Amino acid sequence: MRKWIPLTLAAVVTAAGLQTSARAEDAPIEIGVIANLTGPDVKTSLQMSRGVELAADDINAAGGINGHPVKLIVEDSEYRAQEALNAATKLYTVDKVPAAIMFGGSSLMIPVAQMAKEQGKILINTSSSSPKLGEYPGTLFSILPLDDIVSKDLGDMIADAGIKTAAVVVPNNAFGLGVADAATAEFEARGGKVVEKIAYTEGQPDYRADVQVLVGDDVGAIIATGYGDDSRTVFRNMRELGIDAPWYAAYPSILDVENPEWMNGKLTGVDNGGYGQGVGEKVLAEYKAKYGDEDVLAHIYYGYDALMVLAKAMEKSGTEPADIAKALPEVVKDYQGATGTIVWDDRGQRIDPPIDVITYEDGKFVTTGHRN
Structure with a gap:
């Protein structure tokens, strides 16, 4: 599997590592990111990844998750289903992350969701919208509304x-x-x-x-x-x-x-809307300041909210996947995000989004x- 981490994402991983001491209570919380960073549709996927990075910056600047810095482990799916599964296998079984944030089409997201379900892990969807994604309650939670x-x-x-x-x-x-x-x-x-x-x-x-x-x-x-x-x-x-x-x-x-x-x-x-006010305005300003990029796509906001709600669930429940799954529906009730208010049905799928x-x-x- 080819892997490529943008320099800016590598900087987040390194910065999080620098904050880590030998004491267990200061150990970083590792979270996976799966994105097509080579292959087709790189631009949108890269912007999602940068949104995750901006959230990591904000979380770590505020003291981390219960004092633990966030460390992102980024894997490239190349926008191919097999490479997405390879990335998920490494993250879930080798790195042992409790949760991963993913960008990719439904043809990639669905098999990874099935793997996450079988392994008792969490997958946060930022880009896929097939109604079939509603078939993984307790495993797959969507920031993006389904089609x-x-x-x-x-x-x-x-x-x-x-x-x-x-x-x-x-x-x-x-x-x-x-x-x-x-x-x-x-x-x-x-x-x-x-x-x-x-x-x-x-x-x-x-x-x-x-x-x-x-x-x-x-x-x-x-x-x-x-x-x-x-x-x-x-x-x-x-x-x-x-x-x-x-x-x-x-x-x-x-x-x-x-x-x-x-x-x-x-x-x-x-x-999907809701980006032009409140948190969305803040994220946009941070994005432009960090990357100097005026060509902004909505994907940065979905990446940002994905990590923020995941971090809030971990802060409430700890890092066991089953506990995260229980906490996620609770924490979104009080979360006003870059993509507006998030309302989930009992499958963890978004309803009543800003359009x-x-x-x-x-x-x-x-x-x-x-x-x-």
Whole structure:
């Protein structure tokens, strides 16, 4: 397994180690981080990791967890399921961490959640949103709401816009199909009609054969989600075919716009919100001061909250995984985070999250409203 730790994360690990004395009562509390730091989608994963690091900075500056500094052990998943399992195996069985914070798609998160369940460990989800993640109560706790929450709101928003017909264009994976199912169900429950459902295979150089079925169809809107390069290719193919319907997307800012002028004002959607106030403002200021990076993604806030709620549970209960699992639902009740108030159902899955309306305007994504 290839491993690469960003210098800034390495600094956290080293700093935590420097605070450690030979006395057991001062020993660091080790927490795992699994992220795709090589391979695809590195930028978003790196920002999540930096959010975890910012939380570690704040925790250690305040005296640690009951006097123990936090030490992060970072493993690279390379955005591959087997490497994610290798990373989790090392963290849970070799390093013996009680809990890990993870970034990755559902195809990675689900097998790691199964391993964590079998080993009686904790996994904090910052990025995956398949409803199947709700099948690991007491093991997997999500800072990110699952797709059935956000996508239901997407279907409602499309119906609220007065749109009567739509086509679905999503990647053929658990994420894409989960968004499609939840958004379609809500849109149709509100009287809309889905005329086509396209689920394309990821990683192809061209999707013209997939989307050309929409030429000439009465399509009032495109219901979509996807990832960077693939979405860019889909947009190009649709533009070249003259398919000019507005796009409504779950998590629009993870899409990569191919032609800014063509897409201007045409792409909108819903995303998790709550970052622009209170703790979120503080985290943003810390992030910019530490990294000098103005291109900020929401993932830093999810990484930050993941470690903060985990630390609060450990402060309350100690570091045994079973005790952490019992404490997590209690501590989030009083936690106002960078992603807003966290409310979990009895599975440890987030409900009633802040939802923002995101629109692509003048070459960038901007928040143009709020759904709750």
